[in-house]
Amino acid sequence: MEEAPGGATAPEGFAACGIVCGVRGEGGRDLGLLYSESPCVSVGVYTRNAFEGAPLAVTREAVEAGAVRAVVANSGNANAATGAPGVEDARAMQESAARALGLGAREVAVASTGVIGERLPIERIRESIPEVAGGLSRDGSSFAEAILTTDTRTKEAAVRVPLGGGYVTVGGTAKGSGMIHPNMGTMLAFLTTDAAVDRDCLQETLARTVDFSFNRVTVDGDTSPSDMALLLANGAAGNEPLNADSSEYPAFVEAVEAVTKRLAREIARDGEGATKLVEATVEGARDEEQAAALAKAVVGSSLVKAAVAGEDANWGRVLVALGYSGAEFDPAGLTLYFGGVKVFEAGEPVAHDEKAANRALAGDEVEIRAVVGSRGASATAWGCDLTYEYVRINGSYRT
Template structure:
């Protein structure tokens, strides 16, 4: 591959995921937290990797998040990630911290590495103690060859998800092939800052920690923080990026001439995972994209986009294929952004439905037919500046209520 100098030269690798970058393996197994499905998974790098993370803004941070953040802070390195699903280990007090530390220590012992090089995370039901006897037995077995499979890892992190979510890309930096792979889980309790989920990204790029964290935060603001399913944020959620340097490129910093290539690759992975999470919203039948143009600032564009995509009335209208532009306009109006109502234009797909403060002439049956598509786009032109933002979400259906009414039963 020629030296990458633009987004067009970043290649999406079919069936690629977290083990595409050099030096990573992953696996998963059923240890008994869930009745049948896989519930314990891992990612391991051959060597310690530079790591950066972003975490839930929920004040009730789960025990594994506390342990992982403290461990990463010691030297900004991680070599392994251990994940369990089916139990969040959240709101579990001192025992929850002790259990998260025991998971960390147990897996570190199996790998023969320092404990602080293991990140731990959990997802599932809140307020129940982990079945540590089952988890500890699983930890002692999970590195066996029969469990080493990236598909096993992708399955082991799921809760109410209906599908796995993964992507990988490759490009060239300093004449070296560099890969980025990502896997995520997320279906419910999804809302910006941060969009509630677990996301794991691996790369073999050689990169400075501070700049990796800078890139992750910047990319998160335009991807994971721009999706919503139901307006809830959870206690456990994080995105971790590991960079083990095995591609042997010159160390990436913001001053590197090909910095933007790496950042665009990271954005492609993050945006793809974010959209897959939004589409897999609990009970969802459609992916909804809201594009806001003509804002006076980036923050304003994002605020309007989030307001529309978070509106339950907008989401239910889309589910019902109802071109009710009034709900969109109302969401713009309560976004907190000082807009000019008579300057706004709203389109549902290719159809203009509101302009200059008044409803536009459109054929309702044509718009209803468009809203039956699996991918629906709403476009808002504010006519106040040159800034744009995009947000993603899903429709709100009867099945969302069914899924969440029986989540613990």
Template sequence: MNKDSTNGIKVAAPGDCISGKGATAAAGFSASGVSCGVRKSGVLDLAVLFSEVPCVVAGAFTQNAFRGAPLGVTEGAVEGGALRAVVVNSGNANAATGAAGVEDARRMQEVAADALGVAASTVAVASTGVIGERLPMSNIEDGIMDAAATLGNRDDGLAEAILTTDTRPKQVKKTVEVDGRTVTVGGTAKGSGMIHPNMGTMLAFLTTDAEVEKEYLQRTFSRAVERSFNRVTVDGDTSPSDMALLLANGVAGNGVLDENHPDRAAFAEAVEEVCRGLAKMIARDGEGATKLITVNVSGAGDEASASALAKSVVGSNLVKAAVFGEDANWGRALNALGYSGAEFDVSGASISFGEIEVFKNSEPVPHDPGKANAQLSGEEVVITVTLREGEAQATAWGCDLTYGYVEINGSYRT
């Protein structure tokens, strides 16, 4: 598997949202990734993320009715509200494995707790990979102890160890001023296939060294997830393993962030920027993808309608295939708007591919088809939908549908 290096990322201006170090960018967090044989030999497949002090935590979990065994274990830890660590493996989802799978997830929690010297209730568990197979627990236990013993030696091991069909690690960080102190929000994610806007098929682990009130942290994270991970689609499939966590350890020394704090908006925007950056990386790295598709909807009556319209267009297999073929077939985008379920005045709908307007106020716009097609020739494609309903807007991200996607998923287990 080709894994693009995360080294050598250009340095952005202070406070900018940049790629590079992710979940270990915030002070007080460390990680390690190891190879324990769940996947092929030598490939990192298990990681531990650790905080020096207890964290308040917010979470978002899959909407699939068949939930992987780690989900219940982790939800219990999140409700406890004092997380210290996350242990995660790739190559095996520990999903559809019955009571034995739950026992395995709890065993991962217990082994990690013993190795780290913390309470089991403060350890979150996550798994991603093949559905319906038991975890090789001997390998897993050895891997956990190895990762715990090498924390900080290879922080970027977390980003690599959680990959499955991904072609590159996904990490983002953002800094912001809170009470005159520099606060960092960092995130590491995986996701490439089985991605749909119901918490993606993805794992995401975000951290911050800010001190944050738990209820406010959850509200902030839920809003950010809705505007980012829940607006990504690759193939319309939602995994049983989806999970996103945000851990806040408070070591930055700021005053407690809550609904009344003067810097709450800046912090919330930082969290959303990190989530949005990771979401776009997931869409860009869709299985077999050659193009990132961004759909912007503006002029909607409310954000929910704008979101539904954007997700409908970016999730259309016909739109995705047309983008792959560099065919600006605007009728496919129009069709996806129509079945989105959102209520809007079709007479006020306009569509553009890149800089070329092809449909305005429910009427075709004369244009050069070659120039319209050329708007789809690059690695990033933007489709813009404008309505005359109000001021609300939303953006969704996806990728083209290619021969490569079929090839990858036609032999995923073999």
């Protein structure tokens, strides 16, 4: 497996575009379109927030039909908590994009992200869709820009893997900076591949890789009503369709997981107001579920996040987070490290160089490792520090 340039348009047969439509009010691309030149097998996972955004109902219908080959997305307005009129607006986006691309409505997914509780400027979007459709190209950078809200950077990843006597590519483009604590997939993530894959196999692949990547990211503990992750496979690579019994299926799963993990790390790194990516790894747990619960508790703790921001190796805050995670482990068997500095072992503090421990928090990537026993399961979760800037951004998000 090797890294490839680009994101969702890296696989063969995919194109995208992003333009300024005016949804966000002032400047910046805010309307995007992702398109496959040939029919796709499509699967998705969605938020579990009870206030599900209107586009998700429309998208779920399309994905369940199994043949989505385009995604129309806007930023600046989430089209959530907007009632029946919001669903009508989402369908209008879907139908307008389908018409511009010469597709059926069920071949188009819809996504929106931004402010909750406001109607979309749907006429403005309708009028702009022909322009975005006319600008489709293999350069997906403008699409990656068009789905951003408070993000400070685009998030793209792609890998290439030998398969079926040739190569297949998996790519992805995502957005996410705040309201990040997924319980399904994440924020908005659009994954593509030119591999041919059986639909049930593709759904299993997405669910599995999302659990190991996007579901292990947290910025602020809030789950968005707009969260979705879609995976489209157009078969342009020409391989025999993969299924769960295919000898090359594990290599495909590994490629999808590599893309989702890279995107997950970038989402955590770009958390609102963040200056540091925090990676917590738990080893020696009873099983994967227990290890993941422990790691997520550490990166999700506001006190741990604040300590990282202040570069204060306050290991007691990590112990407390592990303790309330709900996972089963023996505290007397815990060993804890900040970077390479051991600070706690066998139920007691370890004499260590406190300045060295603080320095372990000083870079733009911080590693916290906990060994909770001698069993074989491990897991990693990603978060970020909590800074004053987070409060500034969210104290005036609408104004």
